[in-house]
Amino acid sequence: MAVKYVNEDQYEEIGMANIAILGYGTVGSGVYEVIRKNQAIVNKNAGEAVEIKHVLDLRDFPGDPVEEILTHDFNDILNDKDVSVVVEVMGGVEPAYTFVKGCLEAGKSVCTSNKALVAAKGPELIRIARQKGINFFFEASVGGGIPIIRVLNLCLTADDIEEISGILNGTTNYMMTKMADEGWEFEEALKTAQDLGYAERNPEADIDGWDACRKIAILTSLYTGKNTDYERVYTEGITKISARDIKYAKELGFKIKLIAESQKTDDGLVAMVAPIMLKRSHPLYNVDDVLNAVYVRGNVLGPAMFFGSGAGKLPTASAVVSDVIAAVKNKTNVRVDWDDKDLELCSVGSVKRSFFVRVSGSEEEKLDRIKELFGEVDIVKAPGVTGETGFVTGVMTEEEFEKGFKQLEGAITRIRVDNREDK
Amino acid sequence: MAVKYVNEDQYEEIGMANIAILGYGTVGSGVYEVIRKNQAIVNKNAGEAVEIKHVLDLRDFPGDPVEEILTHDFNDILNDKDVSVVVEVMGGVEPAYTFVKGCLEAGKSVCTSNKALVAAKGPELIRIARQKGINFFFEASVGGGIPIIRVLNLCLTADDIEEISGILNGTTNYMMTKMADEGWEFEEALKTAQDLGYAERNPEADIDGWDACRKIAILTSLYTGKNTDYERVYTEGITKISARDIKYAKELGFKIKLIAESQKTDDGLVAMVAPIMLKRSHPLYNVDDVLNAVYVRGNVLGPAMFFGSGAGKLPTASAVVSDVIAAVKNKTNVRVDWDDKDLELCSVGSVKRSFFVRVSGSEEEKLDRIKELFGEVDIVKAPGVTGETGFVTGVMTEEEFEKGFKQLEGAITRIRVDNREDK
Numbered sequence: 153m154a155v156k157y158v159n160e161d162q163y164e165e166i167g168m169a170n171i172a173i174l175g176y177g178t179v180g181s182g183v184y185e186v187i188r189k190n191q192a193i194v195n196k197n198a199g200e201a202v203e204i205k206h207v208l209d210l211r212d213f214p215g216d217p218v219e220e221i222l223t224h225d226f227n228d229i230l231n232d233k234d235v236s237v238v239v240e241v242m243g244g245v246e247p248a249y250t251f252v253k254g255c256l257e258a259g260k261s262v263c264t265s266n267k268a269l270v271a272a273k274g275p276e277l278i279r280i281a282r283q284k285g286i287n288f289f290f291e292a293s294v295g296g297g298i299p300i301i302r303v304l305n306l307c308l309t310a311d312d313i314e315e316i317s318g319i320l321n322g323t324t325n326y327m328m329t330k331m332a333d334e335g336w337e338f339e340e341a342l343k344t345a346q347d348l349g350y351a352e353r354n355p356e357a358d359i360d361g362w363d364a365c366r367k368i369a370i371l372t373s374l375y376t377g378k379n380t381d382y383e384r385v386y387t388e389g390i391t392k393i394s395a396r397d398i399k400y401a402k403e404l405g406f407k408i409k410l411i412a413e414s415q416k417t418d419d420g421l422v423a424m425v426a427p428i429m430l431k432r433s434h435p436l437y438n439v440d441d442v443l444n445a446v447y448v449r450g451n452v453l454g455p456a457m458f459f460g461s462g463a464g465k466l467p468t469a470s471a472v473v474s475d476v477i478a479a480v481k482n483k484t485n486v487r488v489d490w491d492d493k494d495l496e497l498c499s500v501g502s503v504k505r506s507f508f509v510r511v512s513g514s515e516e517e518k519l520d521r522i523k524e525l526f527g528e529v530d531i532v533k534a535p536g537v538t539g540e541t542g543f544v545t546g547v548m549t550e551e552e553f554e555k556g557f558k559q560l561e562g563a564i565t566r567i568r569v570d571n572r573e574d575k
Numbered sequence: 576m577a578v579k580y581v582n583e584d585q586y587e588e589i590g591m592a593n594i595a596i597l598g599y600g601t602v603g604s605g606v607y608e609v610i611r612k613n614q615a616i617v618n619k620n621a622g623e624a625v626e627i628k629h630v631l632d633l634r635d636f637p638g639d640p641v642e643e644i645l646t647h648d649f650n651d652i653l654n655d656k657d658v659s660v661v662v663e664v665m666g667g668v669e670p671a672y673t674f675v676k677g678c679l680e681a682g683k684s685v686c687t688s689n690k691a692l693v694a695a696k697g698p699e700l701i702r703i704a705r706q707k708g709i710n711f712f713f714e715a716s717v718g719g720g721i722p723i724i725r726v727l728n729l730c731l732t733a734d735d736i737e738e739i740s741g742i743l744n745g746t747t748n749y750m751m752t753k754m755a756d757e758g759w760e761f762e763e764a765l766k767t768a769q770d771l772g773y774a775e776r777n778p779e780a781d782i783d784g785w786d787a788c789r790k791i792a793i794l795t796s797l798y799t800g801k802n803t804d805y806e807r808v809y810t811e812g813i814t815k816i817s818a819r820d821i822k823y824a825k826e827l828g829f830k831i832k833l834i835a836e837s838q839k840t841d842d843g844l845v846a847m848v849a850p851i852m853l854k855r856s857h858p859l860y861n862v863d864d865v866l867n868a869v870y871v872r873g874n875v876l877g878p879a880m881f882f883g884s885g886a887g888k889l890p891t892a893s894a895v896v897s898d899v900i901a902a903v904k905n906k907t908n909v910r911v912d913w914d915d916k917d918l919e920l921c922s923v924g925s926v927k928r929s930f931f932v933r934v935s936g937s938e939e940e941k942l943d944r945i946k947e948l949f950g951e952v953d954i955v956k957a958p959g960v961t962g963e964t965g966f967v968t969g970v971m972t973e974e975e976f977e978k979g980f981k982q983l984e985g986a987i988t989r990i991r992v993d994n995r996e997d998k
Contacts, residue, residue: 186875190735197732199910291730297876299730306729307714307722309620310896312613435882438861452609453720453883453893459858460879470876473733487622 167200169480172229174251175242176209176218179265179292182469183239184218187476194473198480205235230254237479239472240264245272256280256288263475265292265468271366271382274373275492282485289475294367295320297467298460299474300446304374305488311450313375317413320367322442322463323350323358324390324410328427329440332407337395350442350463360389361410361425368412371446372423374488375414378495380423386500388426397567399534400508400542405432408567409439420498429508429569501551506569508532508544512562515541525556544569590623592903595652597674598665599632599641602688602715605892606662607641610899617896621903628658653677660902662895663687668695679703679711686898688715688891694789694805697796698915705908712898717743717790720890721883722897723869727797728911734873736798740836743790745865745886746773746781747813747833751850752863755830760818773865773886783812784833784848791835794869795846797911798837801918809847809923816850820990822957823931823965828855831990832862843921852931852992924974929992931955931967935985938964948979967992 173180187194187204195201206229207218226247229235238255240262242248248269252262256277264270270277270293281288291301295318304313319325326348327341336344342359345351357363369382390410401408406429414423430437435457439445444462449455461467478486511518515531518541522529529543545553550568557566596603610617610627618624629652630641649670652658661678663685665671671692675685679700687693693700693716704711714724718741727736742748749771750764759767765782768774780786792805813833824831829852837846853860858880862868867885872878884890901909934941938954941964945952952966968976980989 186733190733190875193735194733196912297873298879299726302730303722303726306901307725307897308893309900310609310613310617310893312616450720450893452613452889452896454887454890456721456881456883458879458881461877464877466875467877470731470733470873474730477732478729489619 166195168203169198169200169236170203170205170232170234171237171239171476172206172208172232172235173204173239173241174208174226174229174248175240176207176211176213176222177241177243178465179241179468179472180207180209180239181218182465183241183472186466186469186473190473194477198477200480202476202480206232226251230258235260237261237263237476239476240266240269241472242266243268245269249273252277252288253280256284256286259284259286261287261289261479263289263472263479265290265472267293267363267366267370271369274370275379275490278488278490279492282487285485287479287482287486289479290370291475292468292471294370295444295446295458296322296460296462296464297470298444298446298458298462299471300371300458301374302474302478303458304371305486308448308450308453308456311453313448313450315413315415315449316368316371316375316446317411317415317436318368318446319409319436319439319444320412320446320462321358321364321410322444323355324364325439325444326350326442327359328390328393328407328409331393331395331398332402335395335398338391338393359391361387364410364412364425368414368423368425372414372421372495373490376421376495377489378491378493380495380497384497386424386426390427392565393427393567396534396537397510397565399537400510400532401429403532403534404429404508404544406430406569407437409436411436411570417498417502419502420496422498422500422503424500426568429567431571434570501554502549504547504549506545506547506571507553507557508542508567508569509557509560510540510542510564511560512540512564514539521560525560526553540564547571589618591626592621592623592659593626593628593655593657594660594662594899595629595631595655595658596627596662596664597631597649597652597671598663599630599634599636599645600664600666601888602664602891602895603630603632603662604641605888606664606895609889609892609896613896617900621900623903625899625903629655649674653681658683660684660686660899662899663689663692664895665689666691668692672696675700675711676703679707679709682707682709684710684712684902686712686895686902688713688895690716690786690789690793694792697793698802698913701911701913702915705910708908710902710905710909712902713793714898715891715894717793718867718869718881719745719883719885719887720893721867721869721881721885722894723794723881724797725897725901726881727794728909731871731873731876731879734876736871736873738836738838738872739791739794739798739869740834740838740859741791741869742832742859742862742867743835743869743885744781744787744833745867746778747787748862748867749773749865750782751813751816751830751832754816754818754821755825758818758821761814761816782814784810787833787835787848791837791846791848795837795844795918796913799844799918800912801914801916803846803918803920807920809849811849813850815988816990819957819960820933820988822960823933823955824852826955826957827852827931827967829853829992830860832859834859834993840921840925842925843919845921845923845926847923849991852990854994857993924977925972927970927972929968929970929994930976930980931965931990931992932980932983933963933965933987934983935963935987937962944983948983949976963987970994
């Protein structure tokens with residue numbers, strides 16, 4: 153038992169919750185730091201004194217205060233009956249999956265920031281937690297510090313959610329912002345992001361869109377209640393975006409952002425990740441640098457947006473610790489609807505929008521052919537660009553567009569344009 | 576008992592929760608509509624079939640489906656042992672307070688959208704709910720459909736919240752947007768807001784800032800855990816803002832918004848409502864029309880923002896129904912920290928910022944005196960405006976500024992400028 157400060161002359165006896173942290177990397181050390189820094193607030197909100205009893209890492213940390221509670225053996229944690237909540241912040245599917253499953257089966261609640269684990273094994277881990285009457289929480293797996301998982305599970309409960317879209321990857325958003333603001337080419341933006349520690353040395357998960365893809369799959373599973381196989385979500389990264397594309401976007405008053413989106417359409421549910429040109433009135437237009445944002449549209453709520461630090465040690469740790477507090481507070485299972493059953497995803501071919509296209513050759517040479525393939529278009533001129541023609545099509549399905557685009561001789565690139573009127 | 580659809584071949588037996596709605600006005604009929612429209616989602620998330628058993632209103636609604644369950648007698652609800660959750664959407668302190676207190680004392684959870692009631696009687700009603708082991712929820716009292724109350728109570732629990740500021744009144748935000756976009760004078764904006772049904776015939780609660788004041792008092796109570804007396808929150812409305820002020824703001828690249836803000840400073844907690852000039856990079860700059868937004872800064876999360884429909888029948892009802900779902904799901908008290916004890920508020924005089932000032936007389940005539948009173952300033956010229964001088968001061972405390980402003984001969988107006996660098 154511990155004591156809790158209530159006010160000047162009152163202390164309450166409260167219980168103590170022992171927790172363990174799997175992984176002492178960026179997020180793990182952040183969790184340690186946040187609990188230490190905000191210990192009184194954490195205890196008050198948890199209703200118990202939250203004590204970090206073990207930290208698991210393969211490495212040693214000589215001189216770090218964590219040394220005293222550091223272990224290299226997962227069994228020290230698994231077999232410690234005093235540990236009721238385990239934080240998993242190692243990343244990757246294995247060995248995280250084996251550890252997390254073991255903890256849940258041993259009756260310990262788990263809180264994780266690991267989107268790869270949640271996207272791959274979410275429904276199974278949620279089911280085990282439910283069977284054991286404990287909790288598997290994963291607030292930090294999407295949107296870093298932005299509360300979105302709990303918002304979907306506990307706040308927007310009166311709505312039929314019709315759409316979730318967002319900027320879910322801070323690294324690529326930083327890169328797109330710099331390319332727009334500084335006129336940088338993709339390679340320069342990537343190198344700077346790596347130098348600043350935003351992008352990994354192997355940046356594929358970010359720039360190829362796989363990180364955002366896992367996150368939109370998690371959100372889609374939560375709002376539909378059915379499992380969304382992230383490998384079936386159409387995913388296109390930002391690697392083909394050039395400084396010249398951005399010149400055109402500026403002429404149009406648009407920004408190019410890596411958008412992860414998921415929406416209920418007349419044909420079914422469509423989920424995708426791709427760079428999209430956004431007009432100035434789009435709610436995600438102003439989300440720059442490493443910020444993340446999630447736009448949600450409910451059938452009665454209408455549009456809402458949540459934005460903040462989508463990554464970074466302390467914001468992510470803030471979300472993990474809010475999970476720890478919820479895990480300590482909730483001694484029984486908090487129901488999360490995410491069935492094992494796979495959600496049917498329909499093809500992106502049915503989504504209607506405009507498309508920006510660049511084709512080699514002058515307007516004079518190409519206009520007739522362009523009109524033949526796409527109907528009326530808006531020609532765009534970018535300053536200092538010659539030898540090619542840029543244009544924006546009217547609204548059509550992706551399928552219709554791709555049919556024309558494949559036949560367009562000298563086509564250089566195409567970028568989707570979000571010009572739906574409801575935004 | 577009722578049955579719940581689980582999937583194609585499985586139904587589960589679930590309980591039934593009878594609710595009552597006090598008031599069948601805009602929000603009350605919205606609550607009725609949202610539950611009917613999204614009945615399956617509401618039942619699934621509540622874990623029980625949610626049935627509206629009574630609606631209380633003084634009026635009759637001939638031909639409306641509500642007629643069958645309409646009552647004019649509050650005792651029909653109070654004495655109905657089957658009713659476990661009561662929705663209060665009448666507005667105003669009385670008789671809402673008497674009714675709500677009666678329901679809580681009778682062991683019925685209450686969900687309300689009534690900011691006047693919550694600001695005036697929050698701590699007492701929260702205490703009764705805790706003693707009775709039931710709940711008093713008020714998500715819709717601030718920010719309409721934007722989940723902010725539950726976000727503070729359940730999501731941002733790992734942080735020491737350092738600041739909350741927001742655009743919390745849709746009517747005045749609509750007016751300020753129209754004045755900026757259309758060049759309208761205050762009176763024209765107010766008349767249009769009234770014609771569109773945004774503003775009441777007696778618009779003082781909105782335009783004098785009292786609505787926003789109650790809302791920031793509620794948020795401040797929640798994030799500090801102590802009662803914030805809304806009558807002690809410094810409150811200035813938008814009635815003095817003119818089309819000419821907005822011309823100057825545009826020259827500066829600023830927008831004027833009615834901001835409700837509350838922050839921990841070195842001197843203590845400061846809470847206030849006032850029109851403030853925001854620079855383009857301010858997160859609230861782009862929140863236009865009837866939208867609301869809440870900006871929160873936590874000591875580890877950093878900045879986050881939540882935005883959406885701050886008012887309107889269905890968005891507000893969406894928040895009320897999410898409370899109903901939480902009240903049905905949580906059979907015991909969900910702790911809300913909001914003590915009876917009053918929070919010490921410190922004077923706005925200690926807040927540091929810049930100030931925009933208009934003074935009659937030309938720059939030539941006035942500059943020496945202006946510099947004498949305020950030090951170096953930036954002169955602003957608005958197109959077509961003569962016979963006066965506009966300027967922006969450097970950063971100083973309100974107290975220092977007011978001292979100078981009182982001595983400035985021919986002073987016309989002054990508007991606060993938010994130019995803190997962390998935004």
